[in-house]
Amino acid sequence: MTTYTLRSASPAKTRADVVVIGLVQGDDRPAVAPGGEDVAKAxxxxxxxxxxxxxxxGKAGEVTRIPTAGTLSSPVLLLVGLGTEVSTTALRAAAGSAARAATNAASLALALPATSxxxxxxxxxxxxxxxxxxTSYKGTGKDGKDTTSDDRPADVVVLTADARKKPTVAAFEEARVVAAAVATARDWVNTPPGDLRPPAFARAVETAGSDFVKEHAHGRGTPKVGVTVWDEEQLAAQGFGGLISVGRGSSEPPRLVELSYVPKGATTHLALVGKGITFDSGGLSIKPAQGMHEMKSDMAGAAAVVAATLAVAALRLPVRVTAYAAMAENMLGSDATRPGDVVTIYGGRTVEVLNTDAxxxxxxxxxxxxxxxxxPDLVVDVATLTGAMVVALGDRVAGVMGDDEVVARMRAAAVAAGEESWPMPIPEEMHERVRTxxxxxxxxxxxxxxxxxxxxxxxxxxFVAGRPWAHLDIAGPAFGSSAHxxxxxxxxxxxxxxxxELVRGLADQA
Structure with a gap:
């Protein structure tokens, strides 16, 4: 278990096995970024x-490892490039690159810019x-080594002159909450699809909710999180035709999971909706075999809205959040939905199915x-929805569509979070095309x-009934073939x- 602490020590004098500083790219030579001045002086x-x-x-993504030979108290100096300027986006990326490069060390000190x-x-x-x-599915390798063991540093220190100031400590703890939530979403997406079919995914969310309650069940003002699950019988009885139709080809039935966080005094209500297709074969409109193994990631939207809701609750942000994870497995089967079928969506609208891979x-x-x-006051859905968005924006940028004001909020939140997105239009012609x-x-x-x-x-x-709404298509950035x-x-x-970050913004506005 790695321990993380804040400290105000000099990076030149720290006795960590590895000390990390940043470099800013210049016209003719790199410059040491703030935080590394003592190292440059040494x-x-x-x-x-x-x-x-x-x-x-000093270019972004560059990592250089240098033995210090006694110049510093630390035996190894790790230089990470920040690109042409210091920004929170550059810092996230540089620190992440340092984490992957700093292996086989017992301790590490991060002396990257940390002045705010x-x-x-x-x-x-x-x-x-x-x-x-x-590493959940890794075991013992051929050499007898336990491949589940972690060779990352056991002691990580973030160096900053403001280590004792309350805003700095709060930011440090908030970062740990958000990173843990991202890790939870990653774990769910990485789990083999046969082990995270809709009922199992729903149980995983229930467990996450109950674990949250246990962890935070102390003192007054404890954040409350509730979980409700609709099974296949309840979904059918209440007319959730979309979920039922998609799940018909699978031996494991669909689920709808609601996660609710209702803080005392909240005046704003955000509804989050996530696509939770635990595996997407394409149904009868079957996908090509190449790359189908990555279709375990088709539930990344549901993983994101659930994990984000738990993080918001842990941070006790004063905004009511209700998340809905729509879970189904899109498989081929004798009872699978056929192209040409008509499905009645919850609420009564009918839809002609023409491609079971949509x-x-x-x-x-x-x-x-x-x-x-x-x-709700606004609605945001998150989904690995279309290959067309990957063609348009590549595999690192999400498309954002919807009402202009909500799209602007999403874009600002993405910038603050260090996640790339781009606004896309919904042309007027589409209004008629969906009615053909x-x-x-x-x-x-x-x-x-x-x-x-x-x-x-x-x-x-x-299906949003005119409410303020944004749609985040994460088909590209939800699953990556390589690290960056x-x-x-x-x-x-x-x-x-x-x-x-979206909820932070809503809380600041309230």
């Missing part, structure tokens, strides 16, 4: 030519997220209508090649930090 005039001889530039609570939070979050590893919008439609019954079915109220898809991600957003908009900055390979937990 090296003196030798530092610049040494960096030049090693080809160190925001910087302390970024450095702490970045390191914690960069150090994440999913299942996410069906379960989200049910959950969006249900979320609206609580009369000749047999139902709405067409699930229309097979027009262009603008598929925008069509999906327009479809979802039909503080983002590890596999499940990334994208969206958790953005949603927490």
């Amino acid at each position: 090296w003196g005039r030798k530092l610049s030519p040494m960096l030049a001889s090693l080809g160190v530039t 609570p925001a910087e302390v939070r970024a450095v702490t979050e970045g390191y914690l997220l960069g150090a994440y590893a999913f 299942e996410g919008r069906m379960v989200l439609a049910d959950a969006l209508v249900k979320a609206g019954e609580g009369e 079915s000749k047999v139902a109220d709405l067409a699930q898809v229309d097979w027009v090649r262009w603008g598929g991600g925008l069509y999906a957003a327009a479809f979802l908009r039909e 900055g503080h983002v590890t390979a596999g499940g990334t937990g994208y969206g958790v930090s953005t949603l927490v």
